[in-house]
Amino acid sequence: MSTSSVLSLEAVKLTYPDGDRRLTALDDVCLDVAPGELVAVAGPSGSGKSSLLAVAATLLRPDAGRVVLAGRDTAGMSGRERTALRRERIGIVFQQANLLPSLTAEEQLLAVAHLRGESVRAARSRAAELLESVGLDAAKRRRRPHQLSGGERQRVNIARALSGGPSVLLVDEPTSALDHERGERVVELLAEVTRRHRTATVLVTHDRALLGVADRVLSMADGRLGEG
Amino acid sequence: MFVALRDIRFARGRFALMGSVVALITTLVVFLYGLTDGLAREATSAVAGLPADRIVFGAPKGAEPEVSFSGSSVDDGQLAAWRAAPGVTSAEPFGVAMTRLTAAGKASSVSAFGASGRLLPPLLSGSAPGDGGVAVGERLARESGVRVGDRVTLGAEELTVSAITADRSHGHAPSVWTTLAAWQRAAHQQQPTALAVTGTGGPDGPAAEATEAVGADAALEGIDGYAAEHGTLQLLQGFLFVVSALVVGAFFTVWTVQRRPDVAVLKAVGASSGYLVRDALGQAAAVLLAGAALGAAAGAGGGALAAAAVPFELSAATVAVPVGAMVLLGLAGSALAVRRITSVDPLTALGASR
Numbered sequence: 001m002s003t004s005s006v007l008s009l010e011a012v013k014l015t016y017p018d019g020d021r022r023l024t025a026l027d028d029v030c031l032d033v034a035p036g037e038l039v040a041v042a043g044p045s046g047s048g049k050s051s052l053l054a055v056a057a058t059l060l061r062p063d064a065g066r067v068v069l070a071g072r073d074t075a076g077m078s079g080r081e082r083t084a085l086r087r088e089r090i091g092i093v094f095q096q097a098n099l100l101p102s103l104t105a106e107e108q109l110l111a112v113a114h115l116r117g118e119s120v121r122a123a124r125s126r127a128a129e130l131l132e133s134v135g136l137d138a139a140k141r142r143r144r145p146h147q148l149s150g151g152e153r154q155r156v157n158i159a160r161a162l163s164g165g166p167s168v169l170l171v172d173e174p175t176s177a178l179d180h181e182r183g184e185r186v187v188e189l190l191a192e193v194t195r196r197h198r199t200a201t202v203l204v205t206h207d208r209a210l211l212g213v214a215d216r217v218l219s220m221a222d223g224r225l226g227e228g
Numbered sequence: 229m230f231v232a233l234r235d236i237r238f239a240r241g242r243f244a245l246m247g248s249v250v251a252l253i254t255t256l257v258v259f260l261y262g263l264t265d266g267l268a269r270e271a272t273s274a275v276a277g278l279p280a281d282r283i284v285f286g287a288p289k290g291a292e293p294e295v296s297f298s299g300s301s302v303d304d305g306q307l308a309a310w311r312a313a314p315g316v317t318s319a320e321p322f323g324v325a326m327t328r329l330t331a332a333g334k335a336s337s338v339s340a341f342g343a344s345g346r347l348l349p350p351l352l353s354g355s356a357p358g359d360g361g362v363a364v365g366e367r368l369a370r371e372s373g374v375r376v377g378d379r380v381t382l383g384a385e386e387l388t389v390s391a392i393t394a395d396r397s398h399g400h401a402p403s404v405w406t407t408l409a410a411w412q413r414a415a416h417q418q419q420p421t422a423l424a425v426t427g428t429g430g431p432d433g434p435a436a437e438a439t440e441a442v443g444a445d446a447a448l449e450g451i452d453g454y455a456a457e458h459g460t461l462q463l464l465q466g467f468l469f470v471v472s473a474l475v476v477g478a479f480f481t482v483w484t485v486q487r488r489p490d491v492a493v494l495k496a497v498g499a500s501s502g503y504l505v506r507d508a509l510g511q512a513a514a515v516l517l518a519g520a521a522l523g524a525a526a527g528a529g530g531g532a533l534a535a536a537a538v539p540f541e542l543s544a545a546t547v548a549v550p551v552g553a554m555v556l557l558g559l560a561g562s563a564l565a566v567r568r569i570t571s572v573d574p575l576t577a578l579g580a581s582r
Contacts, residue, residue, distance in 0.1 A: 050578060059496065059575045080500065087498025098493045098577055100231065102238030107230075114230040115499045144238070164498070172578055 005032035006167045006200035007056060012065035014051055014223075025051035026062065027223040033200035035167070038191050040211045041204045043220030049204035052220065053170050056202060057090055058082040070167045087116055091161030091199065093171040093190070097153035099145040105131055105156045106141040109163040116164055123163075130159040133196075134189060151182040158189060162197055169199040175210055188213055231494070232511035235487075246479050247519040250558065253472045254523025255530065257465060257550040262531040264461040265546050266539030267400070271454045274324075274339060274396040274403040275447055278347055280424035283447035284310060284319070286439045293440040295450040297324055297398075301419040306435045315429025320344055321420035323411045329364075329404055330381040331372045338368065339398035340382055342411020347424055349405070354391030359407050361390035368395075368402040382406065385414035399451055400539075422447075465550070469557050477561030480512055484568050488576075495574035504569045512562035516555045524551045 014026035025048045033039050043049050054060040055067060058074050067074045070089050074082060086092075099108050106127050113123030131141050134155040145153055154174055161169055171190060175183030187203070191213035194201040203214065211217050219226055236243045275283070275297075286302035287293040293300070302321060310319040322343035329338045341347075345356035348363060354376040357363050362382055364374055369392050374380060378389045387406060396403040408420055423439075430441055442450075449455045484491075491504055528547050531540040 054575055054578055057496070057578075059578065083495070083498055083500050086496065090498075092496055092578075094493070094496075094577060095579060098489070100490050100493065102235045103231070107234060111231055111494070112497055115494065115497070115503055120230065160497070 004034045006035050006070055007031070007033040007202065008066075008068040009052075009056065010066040010068070012055060012062045012067065014048075014055055014060065014062045024223045026055065029065070029223070029225045031056075031202070031218070031225060033168070033202055035198040035200055036195055037216070038194040038201045038203060038214045040214035040217045041202060041220050041225070042206065042208050042211060042217060043204075045206060047220040048223040049206075049220050050172060051223075052225070053172050053202065053204055056168070057092055057170050058085055087164065089167045091164060091166035091169045093154075093158050093161045093169065093174050095173040095176055097145065097150075097157040097177075099153055099156055099160075101145055104142050104144055105136055105148065105152075105159075108156055108160045112160055112163045127159075127163060130162055131156065134159045134193070150177050151186065154178065154182075154186050155189065158186070158193065162193060162199075165197075166199055169194065169197075169201040171201060171203040173205055174203070175205065175207060180209070183207065183210055187211075229507060229510040229514075231490075232507045233514070236511060236514065242483075243515055246476070247515050247522070249475055249479075250472070250516055250519025250554070251523035251526065253468060253475070254520045254551060254554050255527040256523075257468050257472075257554060258524055258527025258547055259531055259534075259540075260461065260465055260468065261546045261550045262527070262540040262542055263538065264458065264465065265541035265543070266535070267461065268454075268458055269541055270397045270400045270539045271451055271457065272398070272448045274341060274349075274398040275451065276444065277349055277396055278322075278424045278444065280320075280347075280426055280444060281428075282425045282441045282443055283450075284423035284425050284439050284441045285447075285450065286422065289434070289438055291438070293438055295440060295442055295447065296452070297421055297450050298452050300422050300450070301417075302421070302423055302439070303419055306439050307420075307423065309431035309433070309435030310423055310425060310439070313429050313431040315427050316425055317427035318346075318425070320347055320424045321408060322347055322422060322424055323408055323415060323417055323420045324398060325411070325415035325417060325421070326399060326401060327383040327415055329368070329372070331374045331378060334372055336368060336372055337401045338382075339401040339403045340411055340414055341398070341403055341405045342408040342415070342420070343405060343424075344408070347405075348391075349393040349396045349403075352392045352394060354389070357387075357390040357406050357410075359409055360387055361406065362387040362410070363391035363393045363405040364389055365395045365397070365402045365404065366392055368404070382410075383414035383416070385410060387414075399453070469553055472554055473557040473561035475561075476512065476516065476558040477565050480508070480562040480565035481568070484508065484566050488568075488572050491569055491572045492574050492577040495572060496577040501570040505566055508566035508569060509559065509563060512559060512566070513555070516558040516562075520551045520554050520558075523554075 009031040012029045015022040109127035187210045285300040327340045
């Protein structure tokens, strides 16, 4: 584990039951990501990219190995502690924007502030600032998801992931629902926010054409992680 | 309540429909409560208003006494035994029978009470009846056009109205009050029906075996049809509460199932199950309180209007109790529904295939 890394996976192994046998999703995976670094993990569907993200997000416990996040080993953590860690330290950019249909763009961010116990009134200016930084003007901030384009929804998704001030940003196939041009803009935005917010960002994608902006590109196949 | 209130605003049609259902059931429950209390008042107010700690029912020697105004009679020996019993401060005999009061050619069904002046309801005008006199309730006097000094016929007995009393009724018939002797003539009865007793203790021996003393509340069960009527209405109230809890529970079950993807996302970004359950219960409470308040207002307003035609009792209790029960049972129903939130796996927010 590198001393400068915020996210560290050490010899992580993850298996799933598959009938009478177990399927290996992650096989001895090691990964260190430093603050302000964008690491892209590319690989075909079913290679284990999303399992990697789920383990890093503390949504799945590995069968073996360690996941250290912001200096804390997550192995012995209770469900409640892992939930708190996600709330305080991890931002997730979902594949589909997964925005709540009843909330406006701004309220998507305020909801995160509310569940963090912050005052909604105080969080409003930071939400506006974040949404503006991802390119959403005041009028669009008041729109609900169905009133936004796919690219705009993905920008709200990114702003929401950043709203808790995370140390680690985990990005799951952010361009899968977008055309190439919009996808490129979203990845550029992710690179920009990674540097500006000093997050340790892991981006998983199947689209290698979008990875020019990443600091490192790794590839994944059959649960094993290797250099790009 | 951050997401919950915005969900209500966003899906206002669905929540308005649910709130309306709650309001309608609450209206019905408030109305039924008011009607139950009103009917109870019309069935029991004369006996409930007697200044007595206990009512003593009697039976002829050798027969088993039962708590029933239509089946009870108290003889002189039983009366004397109760009056002489240690701890008993007073034992007043009274008679009650259903009969007819005719005034100015207009006949009304009444419950005729024969008793001493001590057992009379409060007098609004006139004086307590002596032999040959009768006291009539205010409403009956108004409806029959009877005043103090008028001649009326109670059963076959001609009497003079000596007083107008506060309204009392027995077995849904307005009460009139006369002396025990006049009552015996009017109702063709030889013995009083029961005793109104104050104090503690009671007689020993044969008098004790042939009489049964019960508290004033328990004595109401001795009014013909009252227990069945009251029980039926309370059963209806119970059914409405159960229906309400089921309807609210069903709505929030469907709503929670529909919200599972949103719940998974919120859990993935760090919301605890407790936070989400509190949020959902707050949502249910908001819908229930709004619906119940609306229903209570409608029920109380409708009841107040209907009170002119039906026996509806409007009071803080007849509104607050059913509304409180509706909200609590609705919350219990929704609590069963929203506990599903705890089983939502946040991993599903990352995609279903993993």
